[in-house]
Amino acid sequence: MSAQDSLKDRVVLIAGAAGGLGSAAAVACAAAGASVILLGRKVRALNKVYESVKAAGPDPMLYPMDLEGAVPDDFDQLAQAIDGEFGRLDGLLHCAAEFRALTPLAHTDPADFARAIHVDLTARWWLTQACLPLLAKSDAGAAVFVLDTPERRGKPGAAGAFWGGYGLAQSAQAALVPMLQAELGASGPRISGLRPGPMRTGLRAAAYQLNVDPEARPAADYAPACVELLAATGAAWRGKIRDLQEPLAVADPA
Ligand SMILES: NC(=O)c1ccc[n+]([C@@H]2O[C@H](COP(=O)([O-])OP(=O)(O)OC[C@H]3O[C@@H](n4cnc5c(N)ncnc54)[C@H](OP(=O)(O)O)[C@@H]3O)[C@@H](O)[C@H]2O)c1
Numbered sequence: 646m647s648a649q650d651s652l653k654d655r656v657v658l659i660a661g662a663a664g665g666l667g668s669a670a671a672v673a674c675a676a677a678g679a680s681v682i683l684l685g686r687k688v689r690a691l692n693k694v695y696e697s698v699k700a701a702g703p704d705p706m707l708y709p710m711d712l713e714g715a716v717p718d719d720f721d722q723l724a725q726a727i728d729g730e731f732g733r734l735d736g737l738l739h740c741a742a743e744f745r746a747l748t749p750l751a752h753t754d755p756a757d758f759a760r761a762i763h764v765d766l767t768a769r770w771w772l773t774q775a776c777l778p779l780l781a782k783s784d785a786g787a788a789v790f791v792l793d794t795p796e797r798r799g800k801p802g803a804a805g806a807f808w809g810g811y812g813l814a815q816s817a818q819a820a821l822v823p824m825l826q827a828e829l830g831a832s833g834p835r836i837s838g839l840r841p842g843p844m845r846t847g848l849r850a851a852a853y854q855l856n857v858d859p860e861a862r863p864a865a866d867y868a869p870a871c872v873e874l875l876a877a878t879g880a881a882w883r884g885k886i887r888d889l890q891e892p893l894a895v896a897d898p899a
Pocket of ligand 1: 661662663664665666667685686687690710711712713714739740741742743764791792793794840841842843844845846847848849864
């Protein structure tokens with residue numbers, strides 16, 4: 646099967662589908678043949694993505710949801726809706742992320758801290774947990790967590806300084822990927838992580854001035870990696886994180 650139809654007839658749920666990477670990945674997944682479910686909190690933004698996805702492949706489905714306020718029952722309801730419509734889920738891509746500003750921990754508003762941990766870790770897990778039975782119904786179910794490493798040495802934010810709840814949630818998710826895979830085993834749904842490099846998105850703009858950020862690339866540059874990890878080609882990354890932050894340091898899956 647060519648890369649062009651690597652997700653043919655697959656059903657993929659993208660959380661954060663109106664974001665920089667989420668929207669680019671949604672279009673790329675549709676172009677690879679997938680029926681895409683677009684989850685995001687702003688209907689108008691989702692509608693724009695809907696049009697681009699529709700132009701690239703099968704008609705997508707919209708699912709407006711604010712991850713901050715959603716409770717486990719809401720995720721179960723989403724899983725039931727997907728089950729009713731498709732009977733299974735082949736891919737889950739986590740692109741939704743909450744990050745407002747670089748802030749010293751000592752001065753972080755307690756509510757902001759809790760919000761970041763909730764959206765960037767707890768809600769991602771609750772969504773994954775609700776979808777696991779549906780992913781297990783697929784012959785190649787895969788969940789992909791898009792991660793960041795704000796603790797890059799020698800760069801602003803070394804040791805993760807100032808990245809607060811968002812930064813801590815990245816470390817926790819990096820631990821979650823192999824932990825969950827170990828529990829699901831070799832025949833269960835595949836769990837992987839993806840660390841894209843710096844991208845020109847709203848999230849990046851909250852930490853860096855984009856006009857003086859030559860490192861940052863268009864989010865679309867990393868969409869093919871999302872497709873690759875969601876498709877059968879991602880099998881080598883079972884329980885592992887694909888690190889594209891430093892192009893020279895791409896980890897070998899072996
Ligand atoms: N940008 C980078 O340089 C970079 C580098 C490494 C890793 N990453 C990772 O890449 C992924 C995608 O980030 P991005 O750069 O594409 O950022 P982005 O453009 O800001 O997209 C993040 C998306 O998350 C959504 N979101 C935030 N809070 C939400 C909530 N409570 N409920 C539902 N949706 C919510 C946002 O919705 P709204 O549109 O409504 O705000 C937005 O669509 C994230 O996992 C991030 O950690 C980014």
